Amino acid sequence: MATARKGRELFTILETSADAESSTVCDSQDSPLNLSADVKWFEIPYRKPDSDEEDDDDEHDEEEYAEDCYYSSSTNCSDTASNDSDIDFSDFEEEEHRSFFSFEEDSDSDCTSADFWGEPDQVIAIEPFSADSGPQHSLGDDADTRDYFRILFPDSLFEHMVEQTNKYALYRQRRSGKSDPHWHPTDIREMTAYFGLNILMGINQLPDTGMYWASDIFIGNAGFKKTMTARRFEKLTQYLQLCDRETEPVRGERGYDALFKIRPLLDVVETSMWDAYTPNRCLTIDKSAIVMKGRFSPTQYMPSKPLSKGLTVWMLCDSRTGYCHRAKMYIGKPGEDEVAASLGHRVVTSLVRGLERQYHHLFMDGFFTSVPLLQRLLRDGLYACGPTQPGRKGYPEVLRPRNVGKLSQGEFYQCQRGNLVATVTRDVKVVNCLSTNSAPGIVGISPARQPDADGDGEGDGVNGSSSGVSFGVPRPLPLLLYQENMKGVDLCDQLRECYQVGRPCKKWWRYFLWFYVNLCIVDAYVILRESRGGAPPPGFSGKQFTQRHFRVRLAQQLIGDYQGARGMERAARKRHADSPIEYGHRLERMSERSRRCRNCTNKGLRHESVFGCKICNVHLCRGGCFSEFHK
DSSP: OEEOSTTOTTOEEOOOOGGGHHHHEEOGGGOOSSOOTTOEEEEOOOOOOGGGTTSOHHHHHHHHHHHHTSSOOOOOSSGGGTTSOSSOOGGGHHHHHHHHHHHHHHTTSOTTSTTSOBOSOOOOOOOOOOOOOEEOOOOOTTOOHHHHHHHHSOHHHHHHHHHHHHHHHHHHHHHHTSOOTTOOOOOHHHHHHHHHHHHHHHHSOOSSGGGGGOSOTTTOOHHHHHHOOHHHHHHHHHHOOSSOGGGOOOTTSTTOOTTGGGHHHHHHHHHHHHHHEEOOSEEEEEEEEEEOOSOOTTOEEOTTSSSSEEEEEEEEEETTTOOEEEEEEOOSSOOGGGSSSOHHHHHHHHHTTTOTTSOOEEEEOTTTOOHHHHHHHHHTTOEEEEEOOTTSTTOOGGGSHHHHOOOOTTOEEEEEETTEEEEEEESSSEEEEEESSSOTTEEEEOOEEOOOTTOSOOOOSGGGOOOOOEEOOEEEHHHHHHHHHTTHHHHHHHHHHHSOOSOOOSOHHHHHHHHHHHHHHHHHHHHHHHHTTTOOOTTOOSSOOOHHHHHHHHHHHHHTTOOOHHHHHHHHHHHTTTOGGGGTOOOEEOOSSOEEOHHHHHTTOOOEESEEETTTTEEOOTTTHHHHHHO
8 A cells, every 4th residue: 555646645545466466366256247257356455544543443343344345246237137236235235325425415516626535445335226128129029120120210211201202303303494204203112122222232242333233144133133223223312312301491590400301310210229228237438430421511530540531429339239229420519508518528418318317337438537427427326437538627636647657567546535436557558547336446357378488379388288377467446347348339330330231422411321220220130139039030040140141131021022113124124135126125316415335334334325225224335235235
């Protein structure tokens, strides 16, 4: 035990090294919260400075008793343990409640005052999480992928898109002053088939959309050709719409909404995502990104990120399953009424709205974590943990780099105020952390392997065992909890990025549309997996039902037996392609204006012609392109 450096003897701060493991190791079954069983624990008992050793013996005995029974049980953040508390304080429950509510009363005090932080010797109080959690639906055992997807993306959205797409096509034609001869109104069957094709494009990825309809048997897709023509797919993409463009308010007008173009989608999907799955105990809040190639003012340039240019999305996800409960878009700087609170504070409070007094555990990125935010969450009955910057408001002055100095690996210092614990430690690098769900002084050591001296990676010991020595770096409890539970958004991103939905375009709102469609697919897959306990839906004959199987099955059910009129005609033409002229296909003048030859385009060439085939409704060069295209 060491006192704070540079003469600050007010704080008694703990430090440890790996040598202490041999004498104070706790059993792995006593490890708290959602941590792996191979983590070894030992507790550093608090001992007051010499100047304070004249305290009463009764107070000293009471403190030793609290330390002995502090971690009397351990639980997991999964559904099976959601009704258990992280820490069992059955022996001194009244003391806990007094500590908890006393912290609530003074949590509004100035966190920058000199007497705000104290020594890390206080008992923290963590209320048990007892809320119901998991999927919330009434589907039976015979439900299939489309039924689970319909929970999050109902058929009413497809009906709305059909209505607005038909209205937008008429709107565009009135504005241009001429009709579109290649457009006819769509319906819900065609719209669902269109979305099914977009889902399949994320699985069978090709560089260009037109390649799915290529005549080359090694590139073209027979299922796409059978469902609808390439021209029809392009027209649906061109006129696809979610809102009434004629009533869209202009910037500066009353009722202006930056997300007006996708507002009908957000109103439905955000509610369905929140209602379909009740949050578990451990939740993750982190930033994600949407790749953006169009022009949109909120697009951010982030050179240090893998996606250097994109749209920022903040997500609230389940730490274990990756289910996304909420997603908030960054649409630019806040208004005058929102400037008072920091951006991170506003994002977190909006994401967790509705979870008050349910005692969830939130694990956040360093962008959000601050002393005022953790105080606010604790008042609302929410515990939190996450790294932070030492220069943030309220962070203990004694734990800042200029006062702590250079730390060795595994060394840490802590300060405390009620449930709020500030920690600075060195793992791979120096980490500053704030938490309200972990006790000070509890250290875990995760076993690791030291490589053998010769570096050949082969075992040199008896029975082929490696000569590497087992060792571990001590980590404070807040850091271990953060490492184990800060993976919810990453899991969601991994599932979402495997198979993209939709194609790049210049319209910014399309990226949001396909992002939410993809997110609904991931959430529906998680609900199916959780509801059926990993068992596949009825009719699936494979051994393991993965996300890829879910997407293929969903796309097939969205398409169904739909075949556009031109698709059925083209299928008949392909069956009789030996003599195209016999079935009415002939080369003739199509229009006065030349257009790109479809056969040359399929081969990556650019030639234009006024001639073509009226049956196929394509332009073709005079010469070999006509016969080559029909073969």
